[in-house]
Amino acid sequence: FAPASHVALSSRSKGGMTLEMAAESEVSFDDLDGSALQIGVLRTRWNDDHVTNLVDGIKVKHFYFSKECCRRTQRVQSKRRKHLHQRSSGAYELPFAAKLLALSGTVDAIICCGVLIKGETLHFEYISEAVTKGIMDVNLSTMTPVVYGVLNCLNEDQVKKRSSSDNGGHNHGEDWAKTAVEMATMRREARGGKTKNLKELQAMGFGSKESGKEEEPSEKKERIFF
């Protein structure tokens, strides 16, 4: 096989060897329209600067679909600021916050955004595994798409190459935003255009069997936190 320096940046996994990074996105998406969707972004305060870069990447792609969409989304964002952007302390707290947000019924998809960097102990391995599993659990137990926007890196250099387009890097937040829109659209289509499905909520212990009607989120209801 060729040494890393001889291989194009975008062919990271060829020949079973580990290359330094892939600058370009390795996945393509169809044209997406996120204008009617509410995407919740949960981010950590750990590794604040890197996570802020990732969230900036998410916003760029979340709002890029059209100018009209951009204006509308920003309006919704300022009205529902709390729904769209919440901070948790560390990555370990993300699945819990995501479950709360999913069960609030106010969003079509969630992006959990954080950065774990290996230290001296096994802490990194345990937290990474728990967060990965926790986020998948929230996906399936709440039937809300929760995007895994967590970088698990051995050093800060690896983080920089994946959280910023500077110096030939690629901001993964851009792909996470597209993934959220794609999955939220898939969920809406599966539900015939509705945000909430009463049967699903009942299966999770929410909603009332008597009402017999599908509930849509109400802006007037007092909500704590989300």
Ligand SMILES: Nc1c(NC[C@H](O)[C@H](O)[C@H](O)CO)[nH]c(=O)[nH]c1=O
């Ligand atoms: N070291 C990192 C952490 N550690 C904190 C944990 O996520 C958690 O907040 C704590 O164990 C309390 O439950 N978090 C990150 O997001 N990134 C790190 O590099």
Ligand SMILES: CC(=O)[C@@H](O)COP(=O)(O)O
């Ligand atoms: C990912 C971590 O939590 C890590 O920074 C902890 O560091 P250490 O293993 O040196 O305690």
